[in-house]
Amino acid sequence: xxxxxxxxxxxxxxxxxxxxxxxxxxxxxxxxxxxxxxxxxxxxxxxxxxxxxxxxxxxxxxxxxxxxxxxxxxxxxxxxxxxxxxxxxxxxxxxxxxxxxxxxxxxxxxxxxxxxxxxxxxxxxxxxxxxxxxxxxxxxxxxxxxxxxxxxxxxxxxxxxxxxxxxxxxxxxxxxxxxxxxxxxxxxxxxxxxxxxxxxxxxxxxxxxxxxxxxxxxxxxxxxxxxxxxxxxxxxxxxxxxxxxxxxxxxxxxxxxxxxxxxxxxxxxxxxxxxxxxxxxxxxxxxxxxxxxxxxxxxxxxxxxxxxxxxxxxxxxxxxxxxxxxxxxxxxxxxxxxxxxxxxxxxxxxxxxxxxxxxxxxxxxxxxxxxxxxxxxxxxxxxxxxxxxxxxxxxxxxxxxxxxxxxxxxxxxxxxx
Numbered sequence: 001x002x003x004x005x006x007x008x009x010x011x012x013x014x015x016x017x018x019x020x021x022x023x024x025x026x027x028x029x030x031x032x033x034x035x036x037x038x039x040x041x042x043x044x045x046x047x048x049x050x051x052x053x054x055x056x057x058x059x060x061x062x063x064x065x066x067x068x069x070x071x072x073x074x075x076x077x078x079x080x081x082x083x084x085x086x087x088x089x090x091x092x093x094x095x096x097x098x099x100x101x102x103x104x105x106x107x108x109x110x111x112x113x114x115x116x117x118x119x120x121x122x123x124x125x126x127x128x129x130x131x132x133x134x135x136x137x138x139x140x141x142x143x144x145x146x147x148x149x150x151x152x153x154x155x156x157x158x159x160x161x162x163x164x165x166x167x168x169x170x171x172x173x174x175x176x177x178x179x180x181x182x183x184x185x186x187x188x189x190x191x192x193x194x195x196x197x198x199x200x201x202x203x204x205x206x207x208x209x210x211x212x213x214x215x216x217x218x219x220x221x222x223x224x225x226x227x228x229x230x231x232x233x234x235x236x237x238x239x240x241x242x243x244x245x246x247x248x249x250x251x252x253x254x255x256x257x258x259x260x261x262x263x264x265x266x267x268x269x270x271x272x273x274x275x276x277x278x279x280x281x282x283x284x285x286x287x288x289x290x291x292x293x294x295x296x297x298x299x300x301x302x303x304x305x306x307x308x309x310x311x312x313x314x315x316x317x318x319x320x321x322x323x324x325x326x327x328x329x330x331x332x333x334x335x336x337x338x339x340x341x342x343x344x345x346x347x348x349x350x351x352x353x354x355x356x357x358x359x360x361x362x363x364x365x366x367x368x369x370x371x372x373x374x375x376x377x378x379x380x381x382x383x384x385x386x387x388x389x390x391x392x393x394x395x396x397x398x399x400x401x402x403x404x405x406x407x408x409x410x411x412x413x414x415x416x417x
Contacts, residue, residue, distance in 0.1 A: 014111050015104050022123045023093060030089075030127035034363050037128045038085060043251070044071045045084040056205045061212040062250070065201035066164045070133065092130040096122060099139045099324055102146055106331055114330035117348050121323040124355035125316070128362070132317040137166045142324020144172065145300050146331075149293065152182025156189030163190075164197040167213060168307050171278065175299045178285030178407070217313075221254035221264070224369060225361060226314040227389045228267040229255050233369065237382040245370055252313065253370065267312040274310035277400060278303050287409040294336050294344070295406035297329030302403040305396040316362040319354060319392070326351055336406075343402060350395050357388035 030037065044060075048071055051059050060068050077087030103115050122129050129135055140162040147154040155176050162169030173190045177183055202210050222229045224245055232255050236243040243257035281299055285291055291299075304321050308314065326348060333344040361384055367373050368381030 011109065011111075012104065015100065015115060018111075018116075018119055019097065019100055022119050023096070026123055026127045026130070027089075030130070034127050036363050036366075037126070037131045041085050041088050041131050042081060044088070045074075045081050048072055048075060048084075049079065057209040061209065062216040064164055064167060064213050065205045065209055066197050067133070070136070070165065089130045092133070092135045095135050095139045096129070099142050099327075102143060103327055103331070106146055106328075112331065113333070113345075113348075114327045117330050117352070118323060118327040121326070121352060121355050122320070124352060124359060125320055125323070126359035126363070128317055128359070129320055132315075132320075133165070134317040134320045137162045137169055138320045138322075138324040140165075140324075141169060141172060141300065141304065141321060142328050144176065145297060145325045145328040148176055148179065148186075148296060152176070152179070152186040153189040155182075156186035156191075157193045159186075160190040160193030160195075160197070163194050164201075168304075170194065171303050171307060172300060174278070174282045175285070175296070175303050178282060178288070178299065179291050179296065216250070220250045220252070220313055221248055221256070222260050222267070223313040223315070224253045224255050225316065225385060225389075226267070226312055227309050227393060228263045228270070228312055230386050230389050232257065232259055232263065233382050234386060235259075237379045240371060240375070240378070252315070264312060267310065270310040274306040278306055281400065281403050281407065284404060284407045284409065288407050289409075291407065292336060293332035294329070294340055295403065297325060297332060298399060298403035298406050300325045301329065302396070302399040305392070305399050309392055309396045314389075316358045319358045322351060323355075340406070347395070347398065347402075350391065350398075354388065354391045354395060357384060357391060361385045361388050 074084045074087030077083040140158045144155040144158040159172050248254045334341050365381035368377035
């Protein structure tokens with residue numbers, strides 16, 4: 001992709017050195033200050049270890065069936081809890097390294113700001129990136145966007161795989177379909193992989209297990225870190241006795257008290273509105289005769305951001321989803337002139353701020369928002385979480401606006417009389 005800004009000199013060794021340094025530091029932080037983030041990995045281990053007794057239909061019903069197969073891979077490192085943890089982290093590091101290598105290749109085998117962004121973004125989100133499997137959709141979405149111009153079939157396959165793992169990437173098929181070149185190959189690969197895995201899930205787990213992730217999500221309450229919980233969490237910091245935070249049956253901390261039912265209705269309405277906004281962007285993209293790399297990247301990011309912000313649940317690892325596509329978008333930052341160059345760089349900086357606020361929210365200040373510390377600490381943690389959510393809201397609005405502008409349809413030509 002053309003770029004007005006000269007790329008930084010530095011071959012593979014420089015990139016490897018940066019990757020090793022930042023990831024080693026993340027592992028040190030994980031082993032010291034942020035050890036609590038490994039809890040989910042041990043939960044996966046318990047469920048996978050009991051797979052023989054519970055069977056596939058009764059294992060990890062909150063996730064699509066292919067997730068069970070994927071989470072069985074770390075068992076290769078041994079059946080022990082520690083062995084599973086090591087295997088899981090190594091698997092996430094490997095996926096991280098794959099996208100890093102792909103970005104380096106796409107940048108002409110040189111160090112580029114896109115690479116620097118990915119390395120720093122993951123580091124700022126924190127070691128949590130390696131103790132949740134959200135690295136998978138982040139890398140798949142980034143890889144799908146990277147392949148969109150030359151290998152649309154690969155874009156479709158990666159998107160279908162992402163949808164089988166996390167469901168929401170299915171929306172990205174609509175984003176990638178706005179490009180007419182390779183549309184058939186992309187949609188064919190998406191349908192082949194997505195429906196193929198769905199059929200395999202049906203055969204191995206049954207109908208109930210196939211739809212269990214959807215019923216699980218529909219029954220969840222208002223997660224304390226979600227955008228829609230923010231007003232109540234702020235009110236709780238002022239009046240802790242009125243609202244309560246409890247660990248629910250859905251393995252998440254949720255807020256209970258006045259206003260929760262109303263905000264759940266609002267979040268449902270927001271999800272519908274978000275889908276309509278996304279659909280409007282897709283239609284605008286279809287009307288554009290040629291969607292640029294910038295336009296497609298912004299559309300993908302807007303789709304992810306809208307999906308994230310309108311949901312009644314918002315776990316910190318969800319913010320990792322934005323990192324892969326944002327890094328790929330940075331590769332095209334100079335392809336449409338200085339104005340778009342500046343806009344994309346500003347977006348990248350905003351995302352880095354978002355990543356840092358996310359790590360502060362969880363795990364560094366999490367005991368405060370749970371009310372396990374002093375009142376002052378609760379206020380500080382609530383303020384930081386609110387700032388994170390406001391930043392995400394501002395980024396989402398900016399992405400939708402920029403995607404709308406970048407997808408401007410061509411105007412009909414009017415000949416002079």
